[in-house]
Amino acid sequence: MSIDLKTIKHISKLSRISVDEKKAEKLAGDLNSIFDFIEKLNELKTDNVEPLTSVAETTLKLRSDEVKSKNLREQVIKNSPKENEDYFVVPKVIE
């Protein structure tokens, strides 16, 4: 298989990472060599294999639905690059 520049542009859009022509070409080269390596998995027949989603063979514990930490507003906003009083500030979304 081959990942072309159009595909790179599409993935970059999905990833929300802007990519210029030069970077796109470099990425296409890298991803193609990585996927050549990944294609090895196609040697294996896996039709009847159950996918492994977690190695931790345990059932999730239930807990009561109660508030354990309160008044975190200041902490939550503390590392924001831009805030106004208790709000995160982002570029205008609605015209």
Next chain:
Amino acid sequence: MSDITKQSLSELVENIKNKKISSSEVTKAFIERSEKSKELNAYITEDYSNALNKAKQFDEKPNLDLKLPGIPMAVKDLFCTKDIRTTAGSKILNNFVPTYESTVTQNIWNEGAILMGKLNCDEFAMGSSNETSFFGNVQNPIDKNLVPGGSSGGSSSAVAAQLTPITIGTDTGGSIRQPASFTGTVGLKPTYGSCSRYGIVAFASSLDQAGPMAQNVKDCALLQEVISSYDEKDSTSIDFKRNDYSKELTKDIKGKKIGIPKEYRVDGMPKEIEDLWKKGIEYAKDCGAEIIDISLPHTNYALPTYYIVAPAEASSNLARYDGVKYGFRAEGENLIDMYEKTRSEGFGAEVQRRIMIGTYVLSSGYYDAYYLKAQKVRKLIKNDFDDAYEKVDAILTPSTPSSAFKIGEKTNDPVSMYLNDIFTVPVNLAGLPGISIPAGHDAKGYPLGLQIIGKAFDEQNILNIAYAMEEKINFKNNITDWWIK
């Protein structure tokens, strides 16, 4: 005492408990040595004055019943530390100061240890040489311009150079064991679910585990005892009976069955690695272990599986870095433009590459062909280990397919960099514990490691085997302090 930094953790603990040295003396000694070792670039953030204050406080009212009484230590910069900058080696978290503490580091402070600083690592733990860090390369104390391994490269360099008596790293595909092997130190990746992931900057959540790195097996066992705990803040933390690993440590491994997997004899493996492995088998026999040939038939498929599963999970974990809630922001013309510029300028090349791979394998039309396929092969890899453990108690392999390489040697070829983790990745995919111990040197005098892989939750057993073999191997690290002028 001029040779404080040469003492092992166990010696320091004993000397502090016997009041032969104070926490302040120890802390001062390690800080002084760290200050003289800036060329290694092992630290991202230093917290020396706080450390000295805490040591002083400890000495005024020493609690000598603790497991790490007044012991200073630096930790990988992937663990959130309250009020101390935590960067994950990334520009995007350059100014991030957590308002909470990771469970693993909290466990350490609860036992009396003192934070000295945060150690360099590959960006978001994605790398095998510490070269992807936004904060620059780390030098391996073994030789100039040699990588210390990765992603816990600052940690391995700092332990080998004795800038910290012990440390913790994280291991998603080999990030504790490979750097330990490259620096002649000991590193343990515990069973998935043994150490809480709460407060660790996430990379690939089904694979990430924190673990100890130390100068010897006994120190490693003690630190594992401290950091491993059940934690309801991590839904994959497992509630099982944990041993007092250091107290129960024994060199008596007579009759233990140790498996040798033939598939780990990979093409192009240097003869010195093959020889090291053979020597390791002899050491294990000398300790009274029984050697059994085993097969792990899907070994060759582990790396391709890992390079689907890990980037897929990373692409989803790293979606949170959007320039809104925390971290770096690049201004943009509109919201989407702001997101795209923030992530393009904030993440380094390797992280962007992995996010792209992950996004692609999870994208519409490709999910079944890649992600689901990888999860199925992951099952086959785990089944291999389950079958092997019907016959053996542990498995012995080399830790890495080569010794440490030069800075810059593999940066232009991602696949050759990924091959470094060929012996460590299967262990993460199966969720098992694995330990790397130094076992010899190559022709250049660089250290080489052996890996012992255990059954799930059987850390005690692999620590015991490592402890017994360590004595027979009698490894000496050759550190010349070349970076100290």
